[in-house]
Amino acid sequence: MSAQSPSALTKTLREFCAGLLDEGRVDVVVGFGRGTLPLRSTPVFARNPDDASRLIFDATCENNLSVFVPKLKDKRIAVVAKGCDSRWLNQYILERQTEGERLYVIGVRCQGVIDRKKLDAYLGSRRLLEGRLEEIRGQGECGEGLEGEGAGGTGGVEGAGGVKGAEGVEGARPGPGVSVSDGHIKWHLEGNDAEGRPWAASLDFEDLLSDSCKVCVKKGPVYADVVIGENGETVKGNGETAKGPEREPSFDDVKEVEGASIEERWKAFRSEVSKCIRCYACRQACPGCYCKECFVDRSAPRWIGGSDDETDTMVFHLMRAMHLAGRCVDCGACVRACPMGVDLGLLNRKLQKDGWVLFHHIAGFEREGKPLFGTFLPDDPNDFIL
Amino acid sequence: MAALKITKMALNSVLALMSERWDVFVPSPSPAPGGPSGFRLFEPRPMPAPGKPGPSERDSSVNRQTCDEDTLWNGTGQGGQKGRDRENHLPEERLPQFLRRVLTVKPLKELFFPRSEPILGYCVDGAFGGNGDGTGVSVFMPEGVLPGKPRVVFGARPCDAASLTVLDRVFADEAYPDDFYISRRKNTIIVGLGCNVPAPTCFCPATGGDPFGTAGLDVLAYDLPALDGDGSSQGHYLMKAVTREGEALLGFLSEAHLGEGPSESDERACMALEERARKAIAAGLPADTQSLGRVLGGIFNHPYWATLHEKCLGCAACTYLCPTCHCFDISEEPDPGASRSGGESPKGGPERPRLTGVRVRNWDSCMFPIFTLHTSGHNPRPTGLERVRQRVMHKFYYFPENFGAVACVGCGRCVKYCPVNLDIREVISHIAALGGTGVAESISA
Amino acid sequence: MREELSPRGTEAWQPKIVAFLCHWCSYAGADLAGISRFQYPPSIRVIRVPCSGAVNPFYIVKALQCGADGVLVSGCHPGDCHYLAGNYLARRKFALLKGLLEHVGIEPDRVQFSWVSAAEGQKFADVVKMVTDRVRSLGPAEKLVKRGRGR
Ligand code: SF4
Ligand code: SF4
Ligand code: SF4
Ligand code: SF4
Ligand code: SF4
Ligand code: FES
Numbered sequence: 001m002s003a004q005s006p007s008a009l010t011k012t013l014r015e016f017c018a019g020l021l022d023e024g025r026v027d028v029v030v031g032f033g034r035g036t037l038p039l040r041s042t043p044v045f046a047r048n049p050d051d052a053s054r055l056i057f058d059a060t061c062e063n064n065l066s067v068f069v070p071k072l073k074d075k076r077i078a079v080v081a082k083g084c085d086s087r088w089l090n091q092y093i094l095e096r097q098t099e100g101e102r103l104y105v106i107g108v109r110c111q112g113v114i115d116r117k118k119l120d121a122y123l124g125s126r127r128l129l130e131g132r133l134e135e136i137r138g139q140g141e142c143g144e145g146l147e148g149e150g151a152g153g154t155g156g157v158e159g160a161g162g163v164k165g166a167e168g169v170e171g172a173r174p175g176p177g178v179s180v181s182d183g184h185i186k187w188h189l190e191g192n193d194a195e196g197r198p199w200a201a202s203l204d205f206e207d208l209l210s211d212s213c214k215v216c217v218k219k220g221p222v223y224a225d226v227v228i229g230e231n232g233e234t235v236k237g238n239g240e241t242a243k244g245p246e247r248e249p250s251f252d253d254v255k256e257v258e259g260a261s262i263e264e265r266w267k268a269f270r271s272e273v274s275k276c277i278r279c280y281a282c283r284q285a286c287p288g289c290y291c292k293e294c295f296v297d298r299s300a301p302r303w304i305g306g307s308d309d310e311t312d313t314m315v316f317h318l319m320r321a322m323h324l325a326g327r328c329v330d331c332g333a334c335v336r337a338c339p340m341g342v343d344l345g346l347l348n349r350k351l352q353k354d355g356w357v358l359f360h361h362i363a364g365f366e367r368e369g370k371p372l373f374g375t376f377l378p379d380d381p382n383d384f385i386l
Numbered sequence: 387m388a389a390l391k392i393t394k395m396a397l398n399s400v401l402a403l404m405s406e407r408w409d410v411f412v413p414s415p416s417p418a419p420g421g422p423s424g425f426r427l428f429e430p431r432p433m434p435a436p437g438k439p440g441p442s443e444r445d446s447s448v449n450r451q452t453c454d455e456d457t458l459w460n461g462t463g464q465g466g467q468k469g470r471d472r473e474n475h476l477p478e479e480r481l482p483q484f485l486r487r488v489l490t491v492k493p494l495k496e497l498f499f500p501r502s503e504p505i506l507g508y509c510v511d512g513a514f515g516g517n518g519d520g521t522g523v524s525v526f527m528p529e530g531v532l533p534g535k536p537r538v539v540f541g542a543r544p545c546d547a548a549s550l551t552v553l554d555r556v557f558a559d560e561a562y563p564d565d566f567y568i569s570r571r572k573n574t575i576i577v578g579l580g581c582n583v584p585a586p587t588c589f590c591p592a593t594g595g596d597p598f599g600t601a602g603l604d605v606l607a608y609d610l611p612a613l614d615g616d617g618s619s620q621g622h623y624l625m626k627a628v629t630r631e632g633e634a635l636l637g638f639l640s641e642a643h644l645g646e647g648p649s650e651s652d653e654r655a656c657m658a659l660e661e662r663a664r665k666a667i668a669a670g671l672p673a674d675t676q677s678l679g680r681v682l683g684g685i686f687n688h689p690y691w692a693t694l695h696e697k698c699l700g701c702a703a704c705t706y707l708c709p710t711c712h713c714f715d716i717s718e719e720p721d722p723g724a725s726r727s728g729g730e731s732p733k734g735g736p737e738r739p740r741l742t743g744v745r746v747r748n749w750d751s752c753m754f755p756i757f758t759l760h761t762s763g764h765n766p767r768p769t770g771l772e773r774v775r776q777r778v779m780h781k782f783y784y785f786p787e788n789f790g791a792v793a794c795v796g797c798g799r800c801v802k803y804c805p806v807n808l809d810i811r812e813v814i815s816h817i818a819a820l821g822g823t824g825v826a827e828s829i830s831a
Numbered sequence: 832m833r834e835e836l837s838p839r840g841t842e843a844w845q846p847k848i849v850a851f852l853c854h855w856c857s858y859a860g861a862d863l864a865g866i867s868r869f870q871y872p873p874s875i876r877v878i879r880v881p882c883s884g885a886v887n888p889f890y891i892v893k894a895l896q897c898g899a900d901g902v903l904v905s906g907c908h909p910g911d912c913h914y915l916a917g918n919y920l921a922r923r924k925f926a927l928l929k930g931l932l933e934h935v936g937i938e939p940d941r942v943q944f945s946w947v948s949a950a951e952g953q954k955f956a957d958v959v960k961m962v963t964d965r966v967r968s969l970g971p972a973e974k975l976v977k978r979g980r981g982r
Contacts, residue, residue: 035807037586042807043697063806067699071770125486127585194486195611196583196662257934266936266974275423277492277501280754281701285805295889297756303889305719307502307746311896311977318931322888325927337805339491339703340423350934354927376919378909381926386945386958721979722897743979 008232009108010056013080016106016226016234018052020078026104030068031080032061038131039114039187043068055080057228059133059185062113062210064088064333067287070097078104082113084212084331086221087364088287090241091327094366097290107221107237108228111185111205112213115332117341119208126199129191134202136184211345212332215253217245222365244365251353257346268346269314275340276313278306282344285337288324295319321347326355326372329364387636388627391610391652392645394482394620400644401481401540402430407638408538408575411497412481413490424492425539482620485541486609488585489797493709494546495553497539498570499749501706504528505566505716506745528744532566536573538635540607545590545797547578547602549709555789556712575631578603579623582611582659584667587798589811592671595795597663604632608656624648624656672811673818675782675792681821682783686775690820694813695774697806702751704800704808705777710793713757715750719743752776778813846900846966850875850959851886855913856948857905863952871956872963875903882906884917888928891942895975901941901966905958908946918946937974940965 006014017029033044033054041060045068046052057080065079066088081089086105092098119128185205192198206214221227224237257265280296283289295303296316303319305312321328321344330352334344355361358381361372369375392400404410405428414426511522550571557567581588581597590596600606605625612621625645627633639645705711720743751757752773759765767773785793794810801809852858858879864871876899880886883906894902904925912918925944933939943965945958 036809036812037801037807040807042809045693045696068697125483125488127488127583129586191586192583194583196666254934262933262936262938264936265934269935277706279702279706279751281699281703281805284699284701294755297754303893305746305977306715306717306748307719308500308748309502309719309977311975314935314975315892315896318892318935319889321931322892322924322928325924325931333805337699337701337703339707339803347931347935350931351927354930358926359923373920373923376916376923378919380919380922382909382922384926384929384944385922386943386961719979722977 006056007058009228009230010058012228012232012234013057013106013108014052014055016228017046017055017078017080018049020104021046021052022049026076026078027074028072028076029055029078029080029106030065030072031055031106032057032063032065035060038128038189039116039119047074057108057110059111059113059205059209061110062116062333062336063285064287064331066092067285067333069103069287070290075102076104077102078106080106080108081221081224082108082110082331083216083218083220083222084329084333084364086223087218087329088331090223090364090367091329091371092287094369094371095327100367105221105224105237106226106228107224109220109230110213111219111230112209112216113332113336114187114208115210115336117336118210122203122207123189123191125194127191127193128189131187131189133205134186134188136186210332210336211253212330212335215250215330215349217247217249217362218242219246223367241365241367245362249352249356249362251349251356253345254349254353257350270310272343272346273310273313273317276317276338276342277340278308278313278316279339281337281339282334282342283320285333286324286328287331287333288327289320291323295323317342317344317347320344321351324348325351326359326361327363328352387633387640389624389648390636390640390645391622391624391648392639393622396644397482397623398430398479400639401428403639403642403644404538404540404635405430407536409535411537411539413485413487413541424490425494425497425542428540485579488581488583488588489543489546489799491707491799491803493549493707493797493799494539494542495549495709495712497537497574498550498567499553499557499712499714501749503566503747504531504744505747508741508743508745510741532569536575537570538575538577540577541579542576542603543581543797544578544597544599544601544603544606545588545595545795546709547576548590548595548599548795549797550576550602552710552785552789552791552793552795553712555791575604575635576602577605577607577625577632577635579607579609580659581663582609584663585798585802586670587801588667588796589671589798590796591664591667592673592811592814593675593792593794593796597667598660600628604629605635608659610652610655610659622652624652672814675794675796675814676786678782678792678814678817678821679786681817682779685817685820686779688820690816691771691775694808694816695770698753698770698774698808699806700753700755700770700773701805702749702753703803703805704810705751705753706749707799707803708794709797709799710781710795711749711751713750713752714747716745716747719746752780774808778810778817782814782817844967844971845872846874846963846971847898848875848901848903848959848962848966849894849899850877850903850905851880851883851890852877853883853906853913853918854879854881856907856911857883857945857955859949860905860947860951860955863949864955865952867952869952869956871959874901874963874966875959882912882914882917883921884912884914886921888924891928892932892975895937895941895972896977898972898976900969900972901943901962903943903945903958903962905945905947905955908948911948938969940969941972 017031020026021029027047029046029052031044031046032041034056035042039060041056041062043063043065044051044054046055061082064085065081066085069077069079069089069092079085079089086107089103089105093100187203187205187208189203190200223241226237227235229235257268283294304315328348328351330348332345338344355372359372401410401412410428411425412428414424507526507528509524554571557564558571584597590599598606605627608624610622610624612619625636627636720741757773758767767776781793785791801811852861861877883904886904891902891904906918906921907913909918929939929942932942943962947955947958
């Protein structure tokens with residue numbers, strides 16, 4: 001990884017943050033640094049100009065960094081914010097968890113982030129030793145893919161074409177990915193296989209893209225004090241939040257489930273929940289789960305049992321989702337944090353869809369006013385009531 | 387029988403044969419992307435006809451978490467597949483390919499120390515006042531808790547097996563033996579699979595392990611790749627007995643003529659595999675963990691912890707997936723609704739209230755905010771700082787002090803699944819470096 | 832261990848429905864139905880709440896987990912809430928909860944909401960009848976019901 005020279009964005013980011021810290025305008029910059037594994041980043045808390053040199057920003061920056069804001073004691077906090085991070089910063093202000101003056105939002109224009117579990121599924125029994133993003137100039141059509149790797153495992157990637165690979169089955173080529181805008185960005189992967197033989201592959205950007213990024217409604221920050229662009233340019237924010245999503249939210253995934261029969265849905269829900277080990281990584285990764293005491297931890301009343309009882313786990317998931325109804329910004333941080341591959345989006349996105357369809361509400365675009373459940377309109381939908 | 391070589395093609399029949407005598411567990415794929423999720427019961431069964439789902443109903447008499455989710459194969463739950471039921475099952479024939487993945491997501495400990503384990507059932511007839519003389523109280527062993535049939539695990543990695551030797555020190559301690567754990571340990575034979583190509587997250591040698599280590603194993607299998615002209619399309623497994631139980635298992639198999647003895651060239655191939663793996667894993671190892679305790683003893687109040695914990699989210703991904711983490715929490719689980727229907731009273735009067743339920747032992751995690759929370763509201767480990775420190779101290783200082791072994795086997799699961807890439811290898815090296823700078827000595831002095 | 836007064840899923844089977852009734856309206860409406868001797872099935876178990884806005888969606892889910900065959904939440908008509916906006920706020924939560932439960936495969940008829948005022952004794956009886964009929968046609972709840980492991 002180290003061989004890669006920092007991108008223009010990263011360079012500007014470092015300089016800018018070093019400046020912020022040097023001038024004492026903020027006490028800490030919460031950003032991302034290079035992680036210890038290929039294609040991994042890790043949160044960095046920069047408190048002096050030197051620390052700023054560790055900052056990076058690219059498509060491996062998968063956490064929602066706003067999650068750290070309520071925990072930090074520092075007076076002035078700068079946050080390197082993708083679109084969804086900035087939406088949670090707004091939401092914090094809306095929910096009075098912090099004051100706007102305390103935050104300095106360094107917006108970054110983001111193209112989406114990686115879902116490591118998709119990468120893992122793709123890798124199968126191959127080991128990944130190096131990975132990076134490459135911009136392919138000119139005709140960067142289809143990736144090399146991987147030629148059926150002998151008996152080796154190829155997990156298969158859900159590409160746009162929904163190719164399902166399986167262990168030892170030939171044809172693990174990712175589906176025809178759609179290249180992002182004009183960039184032809186590819187994931188370049190290298191490593192060795194279960195026999196120790198080297199391999200290399202290049203995957204379309206979309207193939208490893210987190211699901212929530214595919215349906216993101218605002219890739220840039222919703223509110224920012226400064227925005228750093230892809231080419232390293234900085235633009236000062238105008239102190240206003242974006243009026244709303246850049247594009248109409250699409251809920252095809254939700255609609256697909258809605259099209260299934262009630263029994264099919266139950267089966268799918270059950271199968272999703274059966275993977276859960278109740279490690280609560282999803283809860284901890286979500287900026288919205290800042291309750292002093294989570295309902296799962298409460299002993300009086302004891303809302304849910306702590307064992308692996310299936311219904312307790314289901315109730316956990318239903319209520320976790322309900323607690324985020326009207327607040328979830330669909331950043332996907334919970335889905336990416338889950339080690340077991342539970343698709344929490346199944347519930348989150350349904351609530352978002354209903355919030356949008358019934359109340360024309362989408363979280364994270366306001367700093368003032370009331371959250372979805374904190375207000376009402378007299379003519380809200382009433383037809384479901386007897 | 388000290389060693390037995392089988393072709394990979396024969397694995398299915400070998401496991402099927404074993405299934406007659408043992409419950410056989412194998413690493414399982416997961417319905418999630420990302421590969422194996424845990425260990426599951428091997429079920430000798432025909433491939434389901436195309437388009438027809440195989441068995442998927444829950445079998446609650448066996449380990450619930452591991453036995454059915456994994457009949458599913460690689461429906462990713464992402465993208466195009468969202469929410470749809472996955473009907474792909476892993477045909478057992480593909481097991482050899484599958485075994486080439488390095489580790490399951492969930493550790494082997496689950497088969498011995500499950501996520502949730504009922505340890506006691508109770509029934510209080512005439513609860514809430516009832517007959518009041520205590521005669522209505524009964525306590526019993528919940529059904530299906532202790533394994534009946536002896537078990538064989540096939541394909542555990544050496545680090546997972548080594549983790550059992552760590553857990554043994556806690557649960558099979560002479561002073562405080564844990565019947566549940568011990569009975570499972572006693573009736574399980576473990577066939578390990580050496581790691582030809584360790585994963586980039588593996589660091590077993592830094593904890594005293596080895597990609598071909600035999601600690602905790604009854605049999606160690608070598609995955610021998612196919613060679614030209616050896617008559618196998620996929621290669622062989624060469625199984626070497628480590629314990630007497632392992633020898634008996636191999637004897638049982640050889641009686642059924644399911645394999646042959648290894649040749650000298652096989653032995654050489656094994657040596658070559660071992661050497662290659664050791665060489666590969668040696669690059670990028672953290673400092674050795676065996677001597678970290680010395681440093682840790684002196685840095686309880688070092689500012690390092692404040693910077694270390696900052697990015698930790700406080701989830702249990704690392705500890706639940708860790709094969710050696712063994713903290714648990716015991717809770718009562720009354721059966722809902724059971725308190726009001728005890729059936730008719732013998733005298734034909736109104737129904738007697740009855741309370742039934744179980745006492746369950748669940749995995750706990752030092753990373754949870756409520757870990758060691760007292761009833762009074764006080765928590766000796768109130769913030770992430772104390773909790774992360776506890777995790778590191780427990781593994782590398784307290785456990786070695788108390789039990790004479792490091793409580794980490796270097797499997798790298800926590801490295802791989804931590805959502806914020808808090809890499810324990812880095813922590814280990816940082817701490818070793820603190821020791822090198824003499825911080826520890828100066829503080830403890 | 833559930834009571835079995837009559838075979839499940841039959842005409843005679845009486846579902847168990849947890850009814851969260853607002854103190855100021857539906858609860859009084861139920862009272863009126865009683866006083867006026869309006870007949871309705873003995874299927875509901877009433878829990879009086881100060882306001883429909885006080886019904887945490889968790890109560891509903893929890894009732895289902897504890898074995899309720901159905902849940903009814905009933906409050907004051909829009910505009911009539913004793914606390915001015917409790918029912919309006921509740922309506923938003925219920926709309927989303929209802930959708931969510933249906934989304935995961937729980938039959939939508941199991942969870943019902945109604946506005947019944949203190950003067951609507953007949954409406955209360957009708958609502959209970961309707962809800963009971965719908966739940967009865969679904970049969971006993973199976974999904975989400977915690978079975979417990981004791982004996
Ligand atoms: S992170 Fe995944 S496994 Fe852990 S509690 Fe959440 S859904 Fe369950
Ligand atoms: S629930 Fe998940 S997707 Fe929604 S805001 Fe929280 S972390 Fe992001
Ligand atoms: S601490 Fe991490 S590397 Fe060590 S045994 Fe546990 S999960 Fe494996
Ligand atoms: S840590 Fe060692 S024993 Fe465990 S999987 Fe890796 S190489 Fe194998
Ligand atoms: S170290 Fe990582 S996996 Fe462990 S609790 Fe912290 S964030 Fe979770
Ligand atoms: S007082 Fe009846 S709904 Fe609020």
